[in-house]
Amino acid sequence: MSQLRESPVAVAGPPPRARELRRWVRRRRAAAGASLSLETVYVLALTVVITVAMVGPSWGRLLWPDRPAPESARWTVVALLAAAAVGLLLLLRRLGPLLLRRDDLAWLLPTPVPRRGLLLPALARVLVGAAAAGALVALGGVAQLAERPTPPSTFGWWVATGAAGGVLLALLAVAAQRRPGRARPLDVIPVVALPPLGALALVEPAGAVPGVPVVALGPLASAVLAAAAVATAVTVRALASFPGAPLHDPSRLLGSHLDAAYAAEPSFLPDLWERRYWRGRALRSRPLRRGRLPGPVRHDLLILARKRRRLGWLALAAAVPAVLVQAPGGTLALLVVLGGSLAAGTTLDATRRDAAAPALLRLLGLTGRRVLVARTVAPALLASVWCALAAAVLAATGDLPPGPWWALGLALGPTVAVMALRRARSGLVDNSLPLVDTPAGSFAPGPLIWLLAGVDQLMFAVPALAALGGLLAPTWAWVLVQVGLSAAGLAAWLLLGTDRRRPVL
């Protein structure tokens, strides 16, 4: 005889709707206490206000200049708009784009709750986000291409078209998420489209950009809006049979990022991204041979060979500073340092892992210094080549004063690599530090210190940064100064900042 009054196979009735379940959960959570404190809201609002006050005016002028772009630069604008649309599609594909909170994923997805109700809020979030991004891209286009003064109707039609275009891209990404096997052609689009678009942006071909007649704007926008509406209706209808499997990975990824934000602990994100990069890749062992190169250098070279595709993207990204040559002062230097640091980071996962847990280093029996000397080779090479490439493209296409820019980039590379290596070694955020009181309230300095780890290395990059910041035109003597400073910074770090006795990073 059963110990329970209800049969375990009894079917109670139709399942509740997702909306009702969510409301049920929300009520109980609210009873347990508010999830967002007033202090958090205040800090977030203050951060937004300070950021807008700091960069708002200069970026505002950049986004909505007094005059449209000159005739010669209009193809660049068109290429950038197309690249932004492709980038939005790429981003949506990377995000999911449909994703659930992890608790919904664990507790509601494997239940008989109707799938459409469960996924509708997620779809709405994606569509609103994509529409906003599309509108922003269109706004950028109008700002650069439309004559002044711009009629409100032109402005409105373009923004509406952009928003509807964003929605269409999001729906395309949702369809691809539903059937990943059929989505491969979609994922080829960025690979095929971005290189020629980048080239178009840099080359600035002669000839006028064919404009859209004002009278055609309304019908064009209406057609795109109608297409977006129909596609949305079809997608909403099909949500009822959306499979569960493609939701897991993006939802967990978002959850991990929210964890990092909530705990102010971004340090484990690089490892998370790296694990995602390697997951599912089939590798074939390549024999290591004895030779002059130390083991860790061979290891890094092997990783480089396996990340050929990423190296291709990095090479393409070397054109980004040249494309944004009109950006406010200091942005170019920042872009070159960031790009060089990204390039150096290609092989830095091993350093990050060894710094966090040196058990494998002990097995290798190598001192921290020997390992770091070896681990510096590939990042220094990558950062130097990337900075040299970026500076060369910048000099060839931008309005920079003549000079040996490529050599300056080459000389800057090792300093940027050391900065990236120091960041990779920085480990977890130190949340045990005392709070710092400021007139605007107190804040925990740990995340800020983590964020700035290694940045002080840039004091060895002053010549290159000054030149990229537009303060002076570089000469060969200036390049030599940068070479000396980079060498000094590298040597100082290896001598003073590494362990010459123990296998510890």
Add this chain to the structure above:
Amino acid sequence: MPTPVVSARGLGVSFGSVAVLVDVDLDLPPGAALCLTGANGAGKSTLLRCVTGLLTPQAGTVSVFGATPDGSATFWRRVATTVEQPTWYLGLTVREHVELVRLAGGGDPADGHVDELFAVLGLAALADATPDVLSSGQRQRMLLAAVLARPSDLLVLDEPEQRLDTEIRPVVAGLLRDHLAGGGSLLLASHDPSFVAALGCPTLRLGADAS
């Protein structure tokens, strides 16, 4: 009498109010093996961590090769251990990890030793896999392969038979006997009497029921 490879006198370690090791003495002569046994929490891993310098005892002294274990690279070139579960390098296969350890230890990864280890430990089919997809038992085999791929005077192994299936345990015992036959020393902890018997080494029982 030759200087012991490992010598501990009056060793004491406590975690809070729990005394894990109390007044422990041990000597491990060169070329010999010693197995630590005892119930869970008896202090086997703690003692191995003291011997490898990963933990400083609160009382007593430990010396390895006549010196306090200092965690230097020189120390780790003579001592290989599985006391810690290492994280693995992303983007390297199982075989490349083991070859890297052999190369860093001064050996030749292409001299066939790695092939032999993979064959006897049943890792040949997993050579191109990455460590993150291995089962816990397969990962234990890989760790043992890495430790045995490099030369070492002293092996410090924490439950090397752990998570291994019954067929492979005698194989591992055989590899450890080979290490001893080559002049190496072995200090290990184990819960498996048949594995210890296969090694044929003396035991030291730790914990409250130690005799």
